[in-house]
Amino acid sequence: MTGTRLAADLAALDRDGFVIVPDALPRAWIRALDRELADAFAATPYARGDFYGHRTKRFGRLLTRADRVQDLVLCPHILALAEAVLGTACERIQLNVAQAIAIHPGERAQFPHADQDMWGGVKGTHEFLLNVMWPLTTFTANNGATRLYPGTHRRPLQALDDLPAPVVAACQPGAAICFLGSTVHGGGANITTRPRRGVVIGYSLGWLKPYENPFLAYPPAVARQFPRPLTELLGYVQHRPNLGNFEGQCPSLLLEDTVPAALSAVDALRPDQASMLAAFARHDA
Ligand SMILES: O=C(O)CCC(=O)C(=O)O
Ligand SMILES: [Fe+2]
Structure with missing residues (x-):
């Protein structure tokens, strides 16, 4: 990807709160990842909860499920976007989540939300998070494609009635649906007969508590197999000054x-x- 592309995607993120990169990775490569995750999708029971859904399957620890996920997390264009969005407010960014999500037939639309609300504290001076949804199957308006509410990153929502019309992130595997932690969004309802599958890779400020506990998901015996840039994203590095140390060391x-x-x-x-x-x-x- 070119610098022009990066600038255009950042401008769209800033204007709308999201951007869909149509050809971030080859479609066949993502289809292969979908096949590699098939057993895990089959083995995972439905989530429970009005946020996680009742006809939705979710599993984490994605880096242990398929080697390809390393390339997803380290996708250079996406990392450049994440660095540009978050880099001014932290010394280094971290992996916040790597989770697979399958929205099955019959699932209702998810509650519209901003993912940064998982953290307390005052918002509005900088971004906390960049999330990237990678469709594993074609996303359509009928099968639960993520819905994104343009401009909601700019003004805190008082009531759901104030939401603008959503943009349905209808796109193909290979696309990367990127949205800010401040942008209101949610999974759509699936009124078709087949599951909609995707993978969320999220990056957050390096000094935040990450959504998925990286040291339990990828303890040292697992993480030592990973390349250095990945272990650093997982938190096997200090965030200066001295944050995240082990016995006062890296x-x-x-x-x-x-x-x-x-x-x-x-x-x-x-x-x-x-x-x-x-x-x-x-x-x-
Ligand atoms: O599955 C989706 O399209 C979005 C899921 C989501 O926003 C979430 O679980 O926080
Ligand atoms: Fe979300």
């Missing part, structure tokens, strides 16, 4: 063959903090 040491029995705590500061502290130490000496 948690990536748990991915090594041996872990020392005793460790010293070592500062991991941003350069501006390191120089401020060095100046303080000189002054105090």
Whole structure:
């Protein structure tokens, strides 16, 4: 993807709160991923809850289900979008979720919501999250394609009646439906006879508690098989200053063959903090 494409997609995200990239990955490649996830979809019982749905199947730990998911999470164009959206408000971004969602026939439309509402605190000064829905089957208005409410990232919703008409993210496997954590959206109703399957890959600010616990989903024995950029997205790295440490050190040491029995705590500061502290130490000496 080109820089022009990146700029156009960012402009659309900023204007509408979402953008559908039609050809982010080859369709056949996504179809192959769908086949690789078929057993997990079959084995997973329906969700329970008025948010998760009653005729919807969801499972996480996607990186353990198919090797292809690594390429999905590390898709360069999507990572560039996520860095551009979130990078000004954190030192590094993290993987927030990698979850498969199948909306089965008979499921009703999901409650329209903004995913950033999973976190407390004041919103509105910066984005918390970029979510990417990758359709595994064709998404249509009748089978539960994600519905996106344009412009809702700009104004907090007072009542559901205030929602604008949704845009139905009708698209093919290979497309990437990207939407901000502030954008109101929801899964659609499925009034067809076949399930609508998709995969959500989400990226959030590196200092937030991620939706899917990465250290339980991918403990060190699992994560050590992954390439470094992926382990960093999972949190096997510190977010300076010193956040997410293990015994005061970088948690990536748990991915090594041996872990020392005793460790010293070592500062991991941003350069501006390191120089401020060095100046303080000189002054105090
Ligand atoms: O399945 C979909 O299209 C959207 C699901 C969603 O927004 C969610 O579960 O938070
Ligand atoms: Fe959502």
